[in-house]
Amino acid sequence: MNPTPNVPEKPSLTGLEAKFVKNWLDEKTYEFDRSKDRADVFSIDTPPPTVSGSLHVGHVFSYTHTDCIARFQRMQGKAVFYPMGWDDNGLPTERRVQNYFNVRCDPNLPYDPNFKAPENLKDTLSISRRNFIELCEQLTLEDEKAFEDLWQRLGISVDWNLTYQTVNLHSQRISQLAFIRNYKRGEAYQAKAPTLWDVTFQTAVAQAELEDRERPGAYHRVAFKKSSDGTEVLIETSRPELLPACVALVANPDDDRYKPLFGTTVKSPLFEVEVPVVAHQLADPEKGTGIAMICTFGDLTDVIWWREFQLPTRPVIGFDGRIIKEVPEWIVTETAKAAYERIAGKTAHSAKEEIATMLIDSGDLKGEVQAITHPVKFFEKGDKPLEIVTTRQWYIKNGGRDESLRSALLERGKQLRWHPSHMEVRYQNWVEGLNGDWLISRQRFFGVPIPMWYPIDDNGTVLFDSPIVPEESALPIDPASHVPAGYSESQRGQAGGFIGDADVMDTWATSSLTPQIAGGWQTDEDLFNRVWPFDMRPQAHEIIRTWLFSSVVRAHLEHDSLPWTDAAISGWILDPDRKKMSKSKGNVVTPIDLLDEHGSDAVRYWAASGRPGTDTAFDVGQMKIGRRLAIKILNASKFALSLGATSTEPLSKVTVALDQSMLSELNTVIRDATKAFEQFNYTKALEVTEKFFWVFCDDYLELVKDRVYGSLGESEKLSAQVALGHAIENFLKLFAPFMPFVTDEVWSWWKSGSVHISTWPTTLTLSSDDPMILQAVSE
RNA sequence: GGGCGUGUAGCUCAGUUGGUUAGAGCACCGGUCUUACAAACCGGUGGUCGGGGGUUCGAGUCCCUCCGCGCCCACCA
Numbered sequence: 095m096n097p098t099p100n101v102p103e104k105p106s107l108t109g110l111e112a113k114f115v116k117n118w119l120d121e122k123t124y125e126f127d128r129s130k131d132r133a134d135v136f137s138i139d140t141p142p143p144t145v146s147g148s149l150h151v152g153h154v155f156s157y158t159h160t161d162c163i164a165r166f167q168r169m170q171g172k173a174v175f176y177p178m179g180w181d182d183n184g185l186p187t188e189r190r191v192q193n194y195f196n197v198r199c200d201p202n203l204p205y206d207p208n209f210k211a212p213e214n215l216k217d218t219l220s221i222s223r224r225n226f227i228e229l230c231e232q233l234t235l236e237d238e239k240a241f242e243d244l245w246q247r248l249g250i251s252v253d254w255n256l257t258y259q260t261v262n263l264h265s266q267r268i269s270q271l272a273f274i275r276n277y278k279r280g281e282a283y284q285a286k287a288p289t290l291w292d293v294t295f296q297t298a299v300a301q302a303e304l305e306d307r308e309r310p311g312a313y314h315r316v317a318f319k320k321s322s323d324g325t326e327v328l329i330e331t332s333r334p335e336l337l338p339a340c341v342a343l344v345a346n347p348d349d350d351r352y353k354p355l356f357g358t359t360v361k362s363p364l365f366e367v368e369v370p371v372v373a374h375q376l377a378d379p380e381k382g383t384g385i386a387m388i389c390t391f392g393d394l395t396d397v398i399w400w401r402e403f404q405l406p407t408r409p410v411i412g413f414d415g416r417i418i419k420e421v422p423e424w425i426v427t428e429t430a431k432a433a434y435e436r437i438a439g440k441t442a443h444s445a446k447e448e449i450a451t452m453l454i455d456s457g458d459l460k461g462e463v464q465a466i467t468h469p470v471k472f473f474e475k476g477d478k479p480l481e482i483v484t485t486r487q488w489y490i491k492n493g494g495r496d497e498s499l500r501s502a503l504l505e506r507g508k509q510l511r512w513h514p515s516h517m518e519v520r521y522q523n524w525v526e527g528l529n530g531d532w533l534i535s536r537q538r539f540f541g542v543p544i545p546m547w548y549p550i551d552d553n554g555t556v557l558f559d560s561p562i563v564p565e566e567s568a569l570p571i572d573p574a575s576h577v578p579a580g581y582s583e584s585q586r587g588q589a590g591g592f593i594g595d596a597d598v599m600d601t602w603a604t605s606s607l608t609p610q611i612a613g614g615w616q617t618d619e620d621l622f623n624r625v626w627p628f629d630m631r632p633q634a635h636e637i638i639r640t641w642l643f644s645s646v647v648r649a650h651l652e653h654d655s656l657p658w659t660d661a662a663i664s665g666w667i668l669d670p671d672r673k674k675m676s677k678s679k680g681n682v683v684t685p686i687d688l689l690d691e692h693g694s695d696a697v698r699y700w701a702a703s704g705r706p707g708t709d710t711a712f713d714v715g716q717m718k719i720g721r722r723l724a725i726k727i728l729n730a731s732k733f734a735l736s737l738g739a740t741s742t743e744p745l746s747k748v749t750v751a752l753d754q755s756m757l758s759e760l761n762t763v764i765r766d767a768t769k770a771f772e773q774f775n776y777t778k779a780l781e782v783t784e785k786f787f788w789v790f791c792d793d794y795l796e797l798v799k800d801r802v803y804g805s806l807g808e809s810e811k812l813s814a815q816v817a818l819g820h821a822i823e824n825f826l827k828l829f830a831p832f833m834p835f836v837t838d839e840v841w842s843w844w845k846s847g848s849v850h851i852s853t854w855p856t857t858l859t860l861s862s863d864d865p866m867i868l869q870a871v872s873e
Numbered sequence: 874g875g876g877c878g879u880g881u882a883g884c885u886c887a888g889u890u891g892g893u894u895a896g897a898g899c900a901c902c903g904g905u906c907u908u909a910c911a912a913a914c915c916g917g918u919g920g921u922c923g924g925g926g927g928u929u930c931g932a933g934u935c936c937c938u939c940c941g942c943g944c945c946c947a948c949c950a
Binding site for chain 1 (some may be wrong): 875876877879884885886887898899900909910912913914915920923943944945946947948949950
């Protein structure tokens with residue numbers, strides 16, 4: 095028997111959030127039941143939000159989507175593995191800790207176990223990496239609390255026992271372990287090669303972190319001279335400052351204008367360096383004068399040419415983005431040296447102007463400088479154009495240089511179920527467009543260290559090609575403070591000793607392992623076997639090339655499987671001008687204010703109205719409608735219960751055709767909503783439910799009112815009461831994933847436990863099945 | 874330059890394998906305090922479905938083409 099309905103005089107949404115947040119925690123409503131087998135588990139690879147960033151409406155939007163799915167699966171009887179991670183790895187946290195405490199990380203310093211967070215430091219203090227990371231954890235703790243409060247307030251049904259941080263020791267260990275395994279299988283390797291380099295952060299960056307930005311530039315028409323007779327050969331360049339780095343000229347092999355030049359040499363202006371003229375298909379006869387200078391390195395095409403023709407390396411740009419101070423050895427004549435002196439130490443920008451001036455003076459700049467706008471490669475977080483410098487870096491194979499791995503990863507993309515399905519082409523495009531392996535080392539201080547040391551031979555040469563690999567059981571390690579087996583600290587940096595790798599890994603090198611980190615890989619294998627591969631990866635579409643792809647790479651290499659079966663890709667929130675909402679535009683609304691004003695159920699309603707993968711307008715109107723719906727659920731339920739609605743009597747008591755008809759219509763809704771949810775289409779599930787709910791309220795409730803008040807016989811009355819009871823119960827369940835607060839409130843009036851661990855509706859068995867009657871009577 | 878998506882009432886969006894006079898909510902207008910709900914209920918105005926062409930008995934839906942918007946990608950001469 096149900097408890098006697100205990101309906102408040104005046105049902106209200108006020109206070110429901112606080113009440114149920116507490117209830118759910120107290121009752122452990124969302125706790126993961128790890129006794130369940132894999133088949134009865136639904137595991138979610140939750141995106142760890144960047145805790146040092148601020149919360150925005152986009153978070154509310156996409157996390158609500160995932161939560162609706164999680165709640166549906168839970169009511170389907172699944173043990174839902176729904177963890178929450180905090181991303182405290184990466185530049186935002188690093189910067190924040192630096193500014194907040196006025197400290198800098200120096201990996202060469204030893205760890206100080208007694209170190210305490212400094213207050214009001216006047217001068218910047220250098221601390222060890224481990225101390226720095228501890229400060230990060232300390233500072234992010236309060237951010238995490240703020241996030242946790244918001245998620246709970248929003249009704250996100252995460253199991254708060256399952257939280258992880260991307261920078262703590264556990265994540266470091268998993269990250270290093272996976273890397274070492276990659277290394278042992280030959281998937282991680284070092285190479286000294288031209289690398290895209292951010293001059294501000296002074297670190298290498300990966301292809302996935304690039305973005306093109308349209309920048310003003312200028313074509314300079316510059317005269318080289320044939321070595322044979324001094325005839326001018328005109329090239330066009332937007333980077334005249336790289337003139338001293340020129341190693342060749344290149345033109346298309348079919349270009350009749352330049353055919354006679356192939357195999358000959360020309361001399362560069364100002365610097366008088368003799369370079370060959372070569373022929374290559376990538377040279378475009380339509381661009382500029384049809385013949386271009388190859389420099390080390392102006393762009394990625396230069397790298398291709400340099401590699402294919404085995405040209406010399408003549409770098410002039412240093413790690414700081416300035417022209418290297420020392421006159422390079424390939425610049426030999428006195429006038430050339432003098433010319434170089436004039437640009438030495440200058441930024442690329444000033445060097446460009448200086449060279450242009452010199453070219454004008456020497457008469458080698460032909461015609462007017464032509465202003466253009468062209469795409470320039472930037473580090474997505476940087477504000478200066480990337481340079482290309484030659485450095486030693488670690489890479490993980492990702493198919494960028496390996497056809498068979500590439501097709502295997504493309505196949506993984508096909509195996510993955512994408513929601514919506516058209517998102518798969520972004521993955522395909524990305525994988526097909528890879529132009530190299532995944533560069534994972536970063537010349538930063540904060541992050542997960544590359545767990546390698548290198549021996550130093552007796553001559554003091556570092557043997558990078560034979561790294562000392564730590565035992566897996568020793569992880570995590572910081573090679574800057576830990577000592578490899580068989581060595582002592584006194585041998586650090588000494589001939590015959592060792593040196594630790596100074597770099598850290600790309601933040602995606604850790605983030606790509608979130609399922610392994612959260613799921614207990616190599617830590618709790620029993621748990622891991624119950625959740626792997628995960629059922630769902632929710633994420634935004636702009637990080638398909640980074641987070642999604644890198645996760646697929648790691649899982650493919652380590653587990654020979656996909657990390658999850660389904661990827662649910664969410665869209666963006668657009669402001670009313672159809673632009674992406676962003677801080678810089680000043681149009682960000684604070685989530686907590688939204689929840690205060692409209693209520694969590696209402697905000698969730700708005701979020702759920704944004705279809706999977708679709709960019710959605712920020713629309714307060716939808717929230718008001720959601721609030722109205724929540725109130726309607728309260729009032730209609732109250733009314734139905736006051737009419738004696740009961741769901742404990744069997745459906746066979748529903749004898750009146752109108753009642754059967756209403757339940758028959760409800761069956762259609764149950765079928766449609768279930769089907770939609772199974773396809774991750776929460777929006778559709780909400781839509782069909784809501785639509786019929788209003789018919790139920792406006793028509794059916796009005797129609798049965800008089801009958802229940804007793805104008806007809808007892809069996810007719812009972813029929814209505816039973817129909818009402820089953821209808822309300824099922825409506826509450828159908829709405830529960832979307833509006834967890836109001837549905838659990840109504841549930842508590844007449845049922846025990848929580849609606850959120852009740853059973854998802856299945857089709858009701860009716861003696862008659864004719865939805866037309868209700869429709870006809872409604873008319 | 875290539876790819877993907879999108880364009881339906883003033884606004885936010887549904888329109889399932891092409892099938893009768895194109896739908897909902899909001900907004901607007903006009904009613905109703907009828908004992909669940911005025912944060913409600915009842916009724917109404919409003920669209921040549923981005924433009925053009927084609928296939929078809931029939932096109933918002935399929936094909937071609939053009940335009941707008943958004944995103945992803947692309948070797949910066």
